[in-house]
Amino acid sequence: MTIEPTPIERLEGETPTLTGARLADGRFIPLKAIFVGASVRVASPFADSLGCEMVDTPMGRVVKVDAMQQTTQPGVFAAGDLARAASNITLATSDGMTAAHALFRSLVEEETAPAA
Numbered sequence: 001m002t003i004e005p006t007p008i009e010r011l012e013g014e015t016p017t018l019t020g021a022r023l024a025d026g027r028f029i030p031l032k033a034i035f036v037g038a039s040v041r042v043a044s045p046f047a048d049s050l051g052c053e054m055v056d057t058p059m060g061r062v063v064k065v066d067a068m069q070q071t072t073q074p075g076v077f078a079a080g081d082l083a084r085a086a087s088n089i090t091l092a093t094s095d096g097m098t099a100a101h102a103l104f105r106s107l108v109e110e111e112t113a114p115a116a
């Protein structure tokens with residue numbers, strides 16, 4: 001394995017074909033494929049506008065949640081890519097189910113709580 005410290009200036013090839021990478025010093029490295037660590041970015045302003053705390057991860061900034069997908073705002077739950085570093089459908093749907101259960105439970109507890 002070779003580690004190339006020179007930054008890549010651009011990828012070359014006619015889409016969708018990749019032929020290689022042009023480095024900042026002008027050299028061309030032929031490549032058949034490339035793996036990238038793409039970072040995530042929350043698309044909607046909902047979490048921010050509700051005052052939910054965010055957390056920085058190696059893959060980007062996401063909404064901070066606890067094990068039950070509860071954000072730092074009571075009654076606000078977040079699930080999926082919005083609230084975890086790893087982008088994965090199975091994990092996103094699992095988070096969604098966890099959030100739905102926790103939300104349902106919190107509503108029942110609120111409804112059945114003895115009056116203060």
Ligand SMILES: Cc1cc2nc3c(=O)[nH]c(=O)nc-3n(C[C@H](O)[C@H](O)[C@H](O)COP(=O)(O)OP(=O)(O)OC[C@H]3O[C@@H](n4cnc5c(N)ncnc54)[C@H](O)[C@@H]3O)c2cc1C
Nearest residue numbers: 043044045046079080081082086087088089090091092093
């Ligand atoms: C190219 C690519 C390939 C992938 N391949 C795989 C794979 O092979 N296997 C795997 O497990 N995962 C894969 N993933 C990751 C997977 O797609 C995500 O983890 C998953 O879709 C996350 O689901 P989500 O519901 O959290 O978010 P999303 O699927 O992004 O859904 C969010 C939805 O919210 C909508 N939205 C955003 N803002 C607003 C707004 N203001 N109002 C209303 N709606 C809004 C968006 O339009 C979108 O429909 C891949 C992702 C990409 C980008």
